[in-house]
Amino acid sequence: MTDDTFDEFSFLPVQAAEAGVPAPAAERLFTFMPDGRPLSALRLGDGAPEVTLLHGAGLNAHTWDRTVLALGRPALALDLPGHGDSGWRDDADYTARTLAADIAPAVAQWVGTPQVVVGQSLGGLTAAALAAAHPELVRALVIVDIAPGLDPAGGAAQIRRFFAGPTHWTSRDEMVERALSFGLGGDRTAAERGVFLNSRVREDGRVEWKHHFARIANALAADPDAAAAASARQDSLAGILAASGWDDLAAVTAPVTLVRGTRGYLSDADLAAFTDRLPDAAVVTVDSGHNVQEELPIELARIIRDAAIA
Numbered sequence: 001m002t003d004d005t006f007d008e009f010s011f012l013p014v015q016a017a018e019a020g021v022p023a024p025a026a027e028r029l030f031t032f033m034p035d036g037r038p039l040s041a042l043r044l045g046d047g048a049p050e051v052t053l054l055h056g057a058g059l060n061a062h063t064w065d066r067t068v069l070a071l072g073r074p075a076l077a078l079d080l081p082g083h084g085d086s087g088w089r090d091d092a093d094y095t096a097r098t099l100a101a102d103i104a105p106a107v108a109q110w111v112g113t114p115q116v117v118v119g120q121s122l123g124g125l126t127a128a129a130l131a132a133a134h135p136e137l138v139r140a141l142v143i144v145d146i147a148p149g150l151d152p153a154g155g156a157a158q159i160r161r162f163f164a165g166p167t168h169w170t171s172r173d174e175m176v177e178r179a180l181s182f183g184l185g186g187d188r189t190a191a192e193r194g195v196f197l198n199s200r201v202r203e204d205g206r207v208e209w210k211h212h213f214a215r216i217a218n219a220l221a222a223d224p225d226a227a228a229a230a231s232a233r234q235d236s237l238a239g240i241l242a243a244s245g246w247d248d249l250a251a252v253t254a255p256v257t258l259v260r261g262t263r264g265y266l267s268d269a270d271l272a273a274f275t276d277r278l279p280d281a282a283v284v285t286v287d288s289g290h291n292v293q294e295e296l297p298i299e300l301a302r303i304i305r306d307a308a309i310a
Contacts, residue, residue: 037087045074048112056121060084070301100129120144132251163217
């Protein structure tokens with residue numbers, strides 16, 4: 001495995017060559033959230049971003065690398081608060097409206113025009129909240145494999161169990177083995193790349209995940225009473241899913257597209273509820289699991305382009 005002196009963008013030329021496209025210009029951006037915590041993002045491509053991308057719980061901006069390569073348009077991919085190189089919240093409140101309020105000033109600062117905003121999982125709920133509160137920033141909304149009211153005991157339970165592992169590790173190789181044992185990360189090469197970009201080496205030499213959810217899930221797993229109450233709290237994935245209602249989506253004025261993976265988290269009942277409440281939304285079903293941006297980046301890029309011209 002590589003160490004922390006490795007350039008985070010060194011993977012792009014290999015991924016670009018695999019996709020048969022030139023490697024784009026890439027830079028990491030930093031600013032501050034309203035309360036002073038750092039917020040970070042990746043800007044990929046030349047010119048002002050046209051697409052803004054928000055990742056799911058436990059991921060980071062690099063989950064979109066291959067989708068952006070396939071898209072071929074300048075894009076902004078954020079590290080949501082509590083993830084990647086962005087600061088953690090002391091109150092562990094990672095509900096969608098809170099995250100949208102955290103990132104809105106930075107999105108306004110970094111983009112020059114209203115965006116096609118794409119959000120996967122937690123990022124999808126956050127994107128809906130952003131579009132509802134700041135319609136001037138969003139000209140089209142693409143939500144990937146998530147809907148308000150999703151049952152936290154469904155497919156998302158696997159991710160909660162994965163998060164609830166140790167908070168620190170001897171090596172990144174151990175983290176790769178755990179990811180693969182849960183069926184996450186794709187093949188070994190992709191899993192190694194994902195783990196490197198989603199972890200950091202502490203001063204004591206131990207390796208930890210960059211995202212806050214590992215700490216939260218580990219603490220809940222060690223406290224049965226807290227875990228039993230998690231569905232009513234904002235500091236757990238279960239609580240976040242349970243707290244996400246339909247009001248934000250109902251308030252979105254931009255065109256909405258839902259991308260559903262056949263092996264993702266949305267049940268037939270979830271899809272029926274979505275189409276009943278948003279009958280004008282486009283729904284695209286793809287043969288994928290939950291992380292469509294990693295499994296089918298070319299197909300997802302096509303859907304995003306379609307949303308951009310709809």
